[in-house]
Amino acid sequence: MSISFQCPACQKQYRVDESLSGQQARCTWSAGRAQAPDIGISGMR
Numbered sequence: 001m002s003i004s005f006q007c008p009a010c011q012k013q014y015r016v017d018e019s020l021s022g023q024q025a026r027c028t029w030s031a032g033r034a035q036a037p038d039i040g041i042s043g044m045r
């Protein structure tokens with residue numbers, strides 16, 4: 001399963017693995033940092 005969100009820098013639709021939920025990921029297109037939305041899987045700890 002993956003998370004879809006929009007990069008704040010280039011407005012591209014961005015997709016990362018759900019394991020990156022709530023973490024910073026690097027945008028493939030603008031090389032900027034985008035934070036993946038927290039989808040609430042952190043309860044697993």
Ligand SMILES: [Zn+2]
Nearest residue numbers: 007010027030
């Ligand atoms: Zn971007």
